[in-house]
Amino acid sequence: MTEAAISIRELAKTYKGGKRALDGVTFDVPRGQIFGLLGPNGAGKSTLINILSGMVMKTSGTASIWGFDIDERPRNAKASIGIVPQEIVFDPFFTPYETLELFAGLYGVPKPQRKSMELLRAVHLEDKANAYSRTLSGGMKRRLLVAKAMVHSPPVLVLDEPTAGVDIELRQQLWAYVRELNAQGVTVVLTTHYLEEAEELCDRIAIINHGRLIANEPTRELVNKAQEKLVQVTVDRDLDSPPAAPCFEKIVLKGERVLEITYSKAKVNAGEVLAAVSGAGLGIVDVSTKEADLEDVFLSLTRAA
Ligand code: ADP
Numbered sequence: 001m002t003e004a005a006i007s008i009r010e011l012a013k014t015y016k017g018g019k020r021a022l023d024g025v026t027f028d029v030p031r032g033q034i035f036g037l038l039g040p041n042g043a044g045k046s047t048l049i050n051i052l053s054g055m056v057m058k059t060s061g062t063a064s065i066w067g068f069d070i071d072e073r074p075r076n077a078k079a080s081i082g083i084v085p086q087e088i089v090f091d092p093f094f095t096p097y098e099t100l101e102l103f104a105g106l107y108g109v110p111k112p113q114r115k116s117m118e119l120l121r122a123v124h125l126e127d128k129a130n131a132y133s134r135t136l137s138g139g140m141k142r143r144l145l146v147a148k149a150m151v152h153s154p155p156v157l158v159l160d161e162p163t164a165g166v167d168i169e170l171r172q173q174l175w176a177y178v179r180e181l182n183a184q185g186v187t188v189v190l191t192t193h194y195l196e197e198a199e200e201l202c203d204r205i206a207i208i209n210h211g212r213l214i215a216n217e218p219t220r221e222l223v224n225k226a227q228e229k230l231v232q233v234t235v236d237r238d239l240d241s242p243p244a245a246p247c248f249e250k251i252v253l254k255g256e257r258v259l260e261i262t263y264s265k266a267k268v269n270a271g272e273v274l275a276a277v278s279g280a281g282l283g284i285v286d287v288s289t290k291e292a293d294l295e296d297v298f299l300s301l302t303r304a305a
């Protein structure tokens with residue numbers, strides 16, 4: 001089947017009080033991928049995920065999961081997705097094993113098909129199977145939430161900011177498990193506000209900012225755009241027009257003696273860029289550089305759009 005794992009069309013959400021958290025978002029998550037939904041805090045990521053899980057009512061637009069429209073086929077849509085929420089919500093009175101059995105029951109998984117112990121092993125919680133949930137550390141609780149999202153073996157797993165407040169070792173374990181699930185055929189969607197994290201893990205990245213989708217492309221292509229760097233060079237004489245060189249992606253005359261040059265870190269280094277300025281017969285008086293961070297990527301992408 002070529003149908004998308006998740007398909008979202010013109011999805012919009014305005015919260016009571018008037019905050020427009022999603023403003024007509026359209027994209028597909030291809031089956032079989034690890035897909036990153038990237039954006040700064042407040043961009044609308046959790047709103048989108050919570051619409052998919054049925055926790056937030058959309059204002060308009062459509063969404064389907066594994067081909068099932070969330071309005072027309074809510075049960076099938078729900079059965080097709082496992083969601084690890086951003087907020088840790090917990091019932092302290094059950095053990096991890098009981099929690100998984102309980103949720104498998106809620107999803108109608110027959111006893112012989114349940115795999116609670118297998119899931120606990122996968123998230124390294126087998127020795128906590130019978131401990132009370134309230135005795136688990138924050139990291140353990142998060143791992144249990146991942147296991148809980150998988151009790152009904154959904155084809156799609158969504159993790160909303162899974163590494164917020166999680167230490168490096170646990171993060172690596174979590175990623176190893178996510179990769180393993182993906183290798184078994186599970187489509188994975190994760191939201192994060194770290195470009196590096198998305199870069200390390202995802203086949204494809206969509207970026208959302210102020211409730212709007214501003215990019216959706218293979219990770220490599222997106223990262224190349226994030227390789228843009230800016231250097232400001234003050235030269236020793238007045239200019240009428242900026243010099244040209246192949247290593248400049250863009251050059252703008254900011255003042256009579258100030259050049260703002262954009263170059264690609266992937267292709268050249270600052271030394272070559274400065275050498276090109278000298279090569280144009282200009283003396284360099286001052287230099288300042290700026291690393292392209294996620295904000296700059298947003299800016300250059302929104303500029304390009
Ligand atoms: P993200 O997950 O990308 O950080 P959210 O989807 O949580 O973003 O939030 C998007 C915007 O919607 C933010 O401005 C946030 O303050 C607002 N928002 C989120 N939840 C609610 C709510 N229940 N009521 C009103 N506004 C909300």
Ligand code: MG
Nearest residue numbers: 045046086161
């Ligand atoms: Mg969020």
